[in-house]
Amino acid sequence: MLLNNTPNLIRFWTVLKRLLKYIKIWKKKLIIAFFCLLTASITEVLGPILISYFINHIIVPHNINNVLMLSLIVVFIMLQITSVILNYFQTIIFNKTAVNIVQNLRLDVIKSALKQPLHVFDTQPIGQIISRITNDTEIVKELYDTVIATVFRSIVLIVVTLFAMFTLEWHMASIATIIFPMVIIVMLFYQKKSTPILRKVREYVEHINNKFNEIINGMQIIQQFSQESKFQKSIQKTSNLHYLSRMKILRLDGLLLRPLLSLFSAIVLCGLITSFKFFSVNLFEVGILYAFISYLGRLNEPLIAITTQQSILQQAIVAGERIFELIDTPKQIYGSDCAHLKSGLIQIKNLNFSYKKKQPNILNNINITIPSKSFTAFIGHTGSGKSTLANLIMGYYPINQGEIYIDKRPIQSLSHKTLRKGISIVQQEPLILADTILKNITLGRNISENKIWKILETVQLANLVKSMSKGIHENLRERGNNLSIGQKQLLAIARVLIIHPKILILDEATANIDSETEKNIQKTLLSVKKFSTLVVIAHRLSTIMKADKIVVLHQGKIIEEGNHNMLIDRKGKYWNMHQAQSNKTLRNI
Incomplete structure (x- = not known):
């Protein structure tokens, strides 16, 4: 109107x-x-x-x-x-x-x-x-x-x-x-x-x-x-x-x-x-x-x-x-396919995307298959299109050109409920509600406290929560200001692990976590592969060295893909990034 x-x-x-x-x-x-x-x-x-x-x-x-x-x-x-x-x-x-x-x-x-x-x-x-x-x-x-x-x-x-x-x-x-x-x-x-x-x-x-x-x-x-x-x-x-x-x-x-x-x-x-x-x-x-x-x-x-x-x-x-x-603003359009995802298979074919029609493409001719229950990582410099690709897999934006198939079904055919139950994302700056830890994890879902404590153990937050006077019933401040950035990211990871999604995306979710916690999170991520397809977007290569496949994006295009050892042997873009981060680590010691 x-x-x-x-x-x-x-x-x-x-x-x-x-x-x-x-x-x-x-x-x-x-x-x-x-x-x-x-x-x-x-x-x-x-x-x-x-x-x-x-x-x-x-x-x-x-x-x-x-x-x-x-x-x-x-x-x-x-x-x-x-x-x-x-x-x-x-x-x-x-x-x-x-x-x-x-x-x-x-x-x-x-x-x-x-x-x-x-x-x-x-x-x-x-x-x-x-x-x-x-x-x-x-x-x-x-x-x-x-x-x-x-x-x-x-x-x-x-x-x-x-x-x-x-x-x-x-x-x-x-x-x-x-x-x-x-x-x-x-x-x-x-x-x-x-x-x-x-x-x-x-x-x-x-x-x-x-x-x-x-x-x-x-x-x-x-x-x-x-x-x-x-x-x-x-x-x-x-x-x-x-x-x-x-x-x-x-x-x-x-x-x-x-x-x-x-x-x-x-x-x-x-x-x-x-x-x-x-x-x-x-x-x-x-x-x-x-x-x-x-x-x-x-x-x-x-x-x-x-x-x-x-x-x-x-x-x-x-x-x-x-x-x-x-x-009256047009609403987000979803499909009518309400069947739950049977697998976490992702197939991307000839994908091109820009946020506005007259702007240059952010993603260009992306073709990749991510097997179910695999660990795939996307890396690249800022602006290479990593987060945009994650948002498209989540179904947040309509596709301009090309196709994304989830569980061998076009993503635009999937209902909102199917997408949200089957695919979860942990972002670099998670939203923390001014509410209890319990409610921040459950988000209205009916989940037992025993299961909450198991997840907190998994993400290395159990000791912190136990030290609080009210435990999981402790109230967090607005935007989680009484937690560190790393603790907020761990809380966001706990929030999605509680439902075992078929596809789990981590968009720079470990960027602000210390090395010791990162190792524990890596173990958690590897265990997630038992029930979920794992898609990790990272700058820190230490997070994704054990990925089944590493995809290197540059200016919206895939320029390299393979596992860590394969890409190191090629001495291409990934090797340069690895060398740069290794030298930086040595200088900081």
Whole structure:
């Protein structure tokens, strides 16, 4: 759905109708709230009629009837109490419903974000997505708990008030209706002027969130290189632009809303006063005149309320556009083959790949077969395409040209569930949740604590965990800041070894582990071959010397492949890399 390519008015109604669809589930509660509103509005409007009756039948004729006076007072007070109680209940119902609706909307946004292709996150700042999930949905909430309730209440008040006015005296009521075309013109003009400004406001909020996200994540680097002032100025510049845009909206509100509508009401009141010149004085009773003046004031308030909601409504529509833009983004496409992988056989044929169509290929004519339950390593300098190849085997990106077969099945035919259960990856910078060690390993899976301890023994983390006061129930800090980089990698390895995937990929997963731990991990990896195909991407050649096959990538092409001894004998690229790392090791001793 390309909202930006449609005219503004059509886009406005398209987004509004789509937002209102979320109300369907809660329509019964909303009907109750609307009934409360309607009844409360009627009780409000009946007040001036009672006072008008009091003036015309008691004050003007000096007919002091105690019973009648007391009855009118009691009825008037009861009407006001009823109005207050019903307004309270409708406010509670509307707000409760709004929270539930926004919760559903927010879940839809999160579900959509979780299913986005990874290239979306490569190009779109995280702060923008967070802004849509939090700020934009919070603005939409006001549509449900403020705009809808206020507009309905105002319309009911206007209709009931007009009915009462025409019932009392239709000449004066006709004069009062002059205000409506003037209000409609103001509302249309306000919508035209405010929409582009509000879009800018949302964009600036998004940029501010993104900047804060960058600052918080990069605080160590910012302070290390004394860049606090630069980032502060950047935030200040965007905040100033946001402030200027907000001021434009406030000026529009200040000019077009209450002051202008109050002027319209004054004009109508002057019209009512002038009407005495054209009609017989006897036509108007004092009580009716009071009622009309009272109704005119009451008519002014709902009109102001409706027009005031224009600002909130426009903000909600702009926020809705941004939310639906994310929801409607094409999702990651997977196949329908749900059968579990029987083997870890990988066949890559004539594979070419680039992240964007107009960019040069990162991988060129890759052809390789990785047997099931084998140990294959990919090495090469930074930018040679190793991690890209790992991501393609994981099914993270659609293939541009060529084929990848997993278990003799095209990878694009495999379902999401089949891929995720059959293929696992441990990356160089694993994600550690701010939760217990147990939950970081299980990730919601039903796994016994005994099995967790066995895996911790395997990856050399058991002693560390035992030293903690709560053991596997110890809470880790955000991003695992109370663990070393190597310990986080070991925890990530434990996370995938728990399920015995048919294919296990390690993308520089041992880069930050000391030599002693690396030897233990090598033993673990060799044991993994009993049930998994092992694909290891590494810079440190010591990690992959016992691999069945070593594939050397250079500028996206395979230039050498074979085992360690074969490649050493050839004295090619691999031999040069081995010599360079050996000399570096000797210099460090």
